[in-house]
Amino acid sequence: MDFWESFWDFFWFMFWCYVFIAFLFALFSVFSDLFRDKELNGWLKAVWVIVLVFFPVISLLVYLIVRGNGMATRNQKRAAVRQEAETAYIRSAAGATSASDEIAKARTLLDAGSLTPEEYELIKQRALNA
Numbered sequence: 245m246d247f248w249e250s251f252w253d254f255f256w257f258m259f260w261c262y263v264f265i266a267f268l269f270a271l272f273s274v275f276s277d278l279f280r281d282k283e284l285n286g287w288l289k290a291v292w293v294i295v296l297v298f299f300p301v302i303s304l305l306v307y308l309i310v311r312g313n314g315m316a317t318r319n320q321k322r323a324a325v326r327q328e329a330e331t332a333y334i335r336s337a338a339g340a341t342s343a344s345d346e347i348a349k350a351r352t353l354l355d356a357g358s359l360t361p362e363e364y365e366l367i368k369q370r371a372l373n374a
Contacts, residue, residue, distance in 0.1 A: 271300060274307050277315045280322075346371040
């Protein structure tokens, strides 16, 4: 007997594979949120883990309903912190400076005679406009 009797057997197999993978992603997301949450104490985390192990589908749905807003808020905060750290790193790696730093450097070059007053004013205007 052939496993793939028809197209619909293959379709249902693929559908249930998708559902299973989506369930695993949701379960891992809940577990990671559960252990990253600083507000929940250890005993409640242990209870959630036990319930998630023995009643995975129902407890997953309950967790998403009860703690879904907090889960989304914590993910947004983590994303914002990650974005700020990335931006700070890019600025430090690129050597980006503030407008006052650029004007001070230009003033030093003007005083040393490396820049003309016109060039100094041009650099100052660019720094202030940026």
